[in-house]
Amino acid sequence: MASSTFPLVFIVRRQDPKHLVPSKPTPHELKQLSDIDDQEGLRFQVPGIMFYKNNPSMEGKDPASVISEALAKALVFYYPFAGRLVEGPNRKLSVDCTAEGVLFIEADANVELDRLGDTVGPGCPYLNELLYDVPGSDGILGCPLLLIQVTRFSCGGFTFAIRLNHTMSDSSGFIQFLNTIAEFAQQPQTKITPSVPPIWQRHLLSARQPPSITCPHYEYGQALAGAATTTATANGTTTIDRSFFFGPKEIRAIRNHLPHHHYSTTATTFELLTACIWQCRTRALCLAPDETVRLSFTVNGRGNKHGLNLPPGYYGNVFTYPAVMAKAGLLSMLPLGYALELVKKAKAQVSEEYFRSVADLMVIQGRPSHTLEANKDYIISDNTRAGFDKLDFGWGKPVYGGIARAISLISFYVPFRDIRGGEDGIVLPICLPESVMDRFEQELKKMTQEPVEHPPNHKPISMHQKCSQSIS
Missing domain, CATH: 3.30.559.10 (Chloramphenicol acetyltransferase-like domain)
Known part of the structure; x- marks a missing residue:
């Protein structure tokens, strides 16, 4: 679609809302x-x-x-x-x-x-x-x-x-x-x-009788331990929204950052992209190395994989949010393969028993929220196969169909066609403080380009050096 060179005066005239x-x-x-x-x-x-x-x-x-x-x-x-x-x-x-x-x-x-x-x-x-x-x-x-x-x-x-x-x-x-x-x-x-x-x-x-928590659920755990403040953000910081596109070229470049044994294995696009986004976000936040960060992501329980045996036509929530935790220093400094293994391990733990344990936990612990602490916690939800991009009321498929925006600490993967290059890919909306967003974009650019070959004795720059350089 073409953009006008003049500022768009966009006016919407609404009728009164009605109850249908x-x-x-x-x-x-x-x-x-x-x-x-x-x-x-x-x-x-x-x-x-x-x-x-x-x-x-x-x-x-x-x-x-x-x-x-x-x-x-x-x-x-x-x-x-x-x-x-x-x-x-x-x-x-x-x-x-x-x-x-x-x-x-x-x-x-x-x-x-x-x-x-x-x-x-x-x-x-x-x-x-x-x-x-x-x-x-x-x-x-x-x-x-x-x-x-x-x-x-x-x-x-x-x-x-x-x-x-x-x-x-x-x-x-x-x-x-x-x-x-x-x-x-x-x-x-x-x-x-x-x-x-x-x-x-x-x-x-629904919960079993009697309910019993049989799996670890770090997503509902206590607030994360670590330093009391961060170098990147403070309470009350205004956040901005930005979206990032990942087509075949970007996915291939990210995969090239893995060692050969990872590259040739069956790491899915979801696992690869999730590990990359989490690592880049953590680097951009410039947290103290000893602070713990946590990632949760959705795992769909439909179909036969997890043994829930729900009937076709069931339209309730059928997903859970397994969580993985790491020290910010390790996640930031180690290669992408480290983050990828953490994501794969958390994803692999989800089973029918995991779902039953979540339902039981809700009853036993009074329906706790996911523990979300600004900067240290992050949630990614995969909507690439939902089908919003195919919804046809008679006018054909939408130019874009999906989640409208990121929600605080929650991002969504959405299928998207890049109108400039005509490529099909995935778009990720994310919400971050402005200074952090700029660093995140720079980190992401490094990951979506061909990796630089370093000599064996290469020592990566520390996160404190990285943040001070980006601010200066």
């Missing part, structure tokens, strides 16, 4: 979430956005009307989304299926979609206009579980932006619901039921 309810009567009942859903660490809102170009074959059709009608039909089958969360004993969450509806906003932008240029994607600077935060709607209890805004552009393109209460679904479960909306949108006259019937059955991932 199921198109037919639905059961009024109380449905408990699972103990994998019901974690303090999932009690937040996740924003997503899809950008669609004009499609001449859809001439005369209004995307807001098409989608709202399809959404009302989909809510007949996914009626818990039209309810509200309530809290019971031991902070247990349930959905009160009241059919109060989801929030829906219809809007119009004053420009053509192409005018957004390369800002189309995660971290779009116009997100607050394209997904309006309706006052009082962003709570967890007693609030709408979905907020949707469809914004039409003057060219006939549009955006579909959505905010989800994460306790309800993970990316795989949520895309199942969105695909049902898409089916009704594409076949408004003939589609009667979803191709994949939704399955609730959240008891399948």
